[in-house]
Amino acid sequence: xxxxxxxASGHLGANLVRRLLDEGARVRALARRESANGALDGLEVExxxxxxxxxxxxxxxxxxxxxxxxxxxxxSTGEGQVREIYESNVLGTRHLxxxxxxxxxxxxxxxxxxxxxxxxxxxPSDESDAVNPFERMLPYQRSKIAVEHECLxxxxxxxxxxxxxxxxxxxxxxxxxxxxxxxLLDFAHGRLRxxxxxxxxxxxxxxxxxGHRLVMDKGRTGHKYIFSSGHTTMDELxxxxxxITGRRRPRWRLSPPVMAALAEVTxxxxxxLRPDAPQRxxxxxxxxxxxxxxxxxxxxRTELGFTPTPLRDAIVEAYADFVRRxxxxxx
Numbered sequence: 262x263x264x265x266x267x268x269a270s271g272h273l274g275a276n277l278v279r280r281l282l283d284e285g286a287r288v289r290a291l292a293r294r295e296s297a298n299g300a301l302d303g304l305e306v307e308x309x310x311x312x313x314x315x316x317x318x319x320x321x322x323x324x325x326x327x328x329x330x331x332x333x334x335x336x337s338t339g340e341g342q343v344r345e346i347y348e349s350n351v352l353g354t355r356h357l358x359x360x361x362x363x364x365x366x367x368x369x370x371x372x373x374x375x376x377x378x379x380x381x382x383x384x385p386s387d388e389s390d391a392v393n394p395f396e397r398m399l400p401y402q403r404s405k406i407a408v409e410h411e412c413l414x415x416x417x418x419x420x421x422x423x424x425x426x427x428x429x430x431x432x433x434x435x436x437x438x439x440x441x442x443x444x445l446l447d448f449a450h451g452r453l454r455x456x457x458x459x460x461x462x463x464x465x466x467x468x469x470x471x472g473h474r475l476v477m478d479k480g481r482t483g484h485k486y487i488f489s490s491g492h493t494t495m496d497e498l499x500x501x502x503x504x505i506t507g508r509r510r511p512r513w514r515l516s517p518p519v520m521a522a523l524a525e526v527t528x529x530x531x532x533x534l535r536p537d538a539p540q541r542x543x544x545x546x547x548x549x550x551x552x553x554x555x556x557x558x559x560x561x562r563t564e565l566g567f568t569p570t571p572l573r574d575a576i577v578e579a580y581a582d583f584v585r586r587x588x589x590x591x592x
Contacts (some may be wrong), residue, residue, distance in 0.1 A: 264325040267291045267313065267357065268333030272442070273427065274373060275300035275434040277473055282306070290497055291322050291333070296315060313353030316360070323360040329369040330473055331357055336401060338440070339544045343400045350404035351411065355517055357421065358415035366420070370477050371412055373485055375403040375427035375462060385557035388426070388485050409485070416483045424485030425469070428556060431490075432466025433582035441517040448499075449589045451504045455513030460494040462556040465575035468567075490569040491557040500578050507592045512525045519523040533571040554576040 264281055268274040281580050283302065286306050291313075292298050301308060311318040313333060323329065333383030335349035354371065376399070379390030391404055392398070412422045435442035441463075447453040456519040464472075473490035480486060485522070499510035559566035584591045 262308075262313075262328065262561070263287045263289055263290045263326045264292060265329045266306070266326055267311075267329070267331045268372075269306070269308075270296055270300040270436065271303070271332060271334075272299040272331040272435045272439045272466065273428050273469060273473075274330075275436060276432060277307060277332060277384060278304065280470045280474065284428045289322070290463075292498070294580065297437055300434055306504060313356050314348050316356045317358040319364065320360045320550050323357065323366065324364050326364075327367045328477060329357070329361055330368055330543065331371045332473075333339070334372065334374075334405075338401065340400065340543070342552075346400045346404050350401070351407045354408045354411045358420060361422075362415060362418055367431050368477060369415075369422045370377055370473055370480070371408065371411060371422060371546065372473070373424040375426055375428045375487065375489075375554070376402040377405040377409055377424060378487065378556075380554055382424060385555040386487075387557040388487055388560055413483065421482050423476050423480040423482060424486040425473045425480075427469050427472075428462035428464040428487075428489045430466055430469055431463050431572060431579055433578045435579060435582070436510075436538065442579065442583075445502065445506075445576070446583060446588060448502045448510075449583070452499045453511050455515045456495050456499060457492060457513045457515050458495050460492055460497075461552045462489040462554060463493050463572050463575075464488055465570050465572060468569050468579070472561060472565075472567060474483060475561070475567055480566050481564070486561040487556050487558050488561055488567060488569075489558055490572045491574065492553075492555045494574055496501060501573050505576055505580050506589075507574075517521060517575060520559070 264276050266278050266288060269278050270292045278288055288306045289309055290301055291309050291311050292396055294310045309322045311322045313319050335346045337346060367373050373585055377387045379392045380386055381390055412424055416422050429441055431441050468490050469488050476486055503510050583589045
C-alpha cells in the first residue's frame with residue numbers, strides 16, 4: 262500500500278511521515294520545491310514536487326496511492342494573504358478530493374482546525390458545534406470551514422473522507438518552524454519580551470499523529486474528530502518553558518485589552534505595508550487567547566480509543582529536537 266501525505270514537510274506532516282515509516286508503510290510525500298523541505302532530508306520516501314492548486318499536477322501526485330493524509334495548509338492568524346489562504350486551503354483541498362475520487366483512493370483523512378468548531382461560552386466545544394457565520398473570523402478560519410464543506414461535497418459523491426481536527430501543535434520535527442516553535446526558540450534565546458495571559462487547547466505532535474492514524478483505521482466516513490492534549494494557560498506554558506530551557510519568563514505580562522488594541526493597530530499597518538511579513542501577536546491570536554476555548558475530545562476517546570499524553574513531554578521533545586539541529590544550546 263502506498264500512502265500519500267500532503268504538507269509532508271510541515272510540522273504535522275513531518276511527524277506523521279516518520280510514524281508511517283516506522284510502521285513499515287511506503288510513503289509518497291507531496292511538497293512544493295519553493296518551501297523549506299528540510300524535514301524530508303534523509304527519509305526513505307518518494308518525494309513528489311507538486312502544488313495542490315494545479316489540478317493536473319494533483320492528479321499525477323494521487324495516481325497509484327490507496328490512502329491519503331491531507332495535512333497541507335496555509336496557516337495564519339493575520340488578516341492578509343486572503344487569496345493565497347483560499348487557494349492553498351480550499352482550492353487545494355477541492356483538487357485533492359476530486360483527484361482522489363477519479364483515481365479510486367480508498368480513504369482520505371483531512372486535517373481540520375479547531376477554529377472551524379463553534380464556540381459555546383460556558384462549556385467545551387465538540388464536533389457538533391457550528392461556527393456562528395456572523396462573528397468576526399480570520400481568513401484562515403473561513404478557509405478551514407470551507408474545507409469541511411469540500412469534504413462533505415466529496416463524500417456525497419462517494420468518497421470515503423474524514424476529518425481529524427487539530428489544535429495548536431507542539432512537538433519535534435518543526436522545521437519551518439510553526440508559531441509555537443518560533444515562540445519556544447525566542448524564549449530560549451531571550452527574545453520573547455512579553456506575553457499575553459489567556460489559554461488555548463494544545464496538542465502534542467505525537468497525539469495528533471496518533472489521532473490521524475486512529476481516524477484512518479477506525480473513523481466513521483464523513484465524521485470529524487477533535488484531538489487535544491489539553492487546555493493550557495500562557496502562565497502554565499511559561500512555567501514549562503522556564504523549567505525546560507533554564508531561562509526566566511518574560512518580565513512583561515501584558516494586559517489583554519491593551520495588547521488587543523495594540524495588535525489591531527500594528528496588524529492594520531503591517532497587513533497593508535508588508536502583507537507577506539509574519540505576524541505573531543495579531544488581533545486574531547490575542548482574541549483566541551482571551552476566549553480561553555476548551556475542547557471536548559469525548560468522541561475521539563470513546564469511538565477511537567484516543568488517549569492524550571502530557572503537553573510538557575511534547576515541549577521537552579520540541580526543545581531537544583531544536584538542540585539536536587543546533588538551533589539552541591543544550592542546558
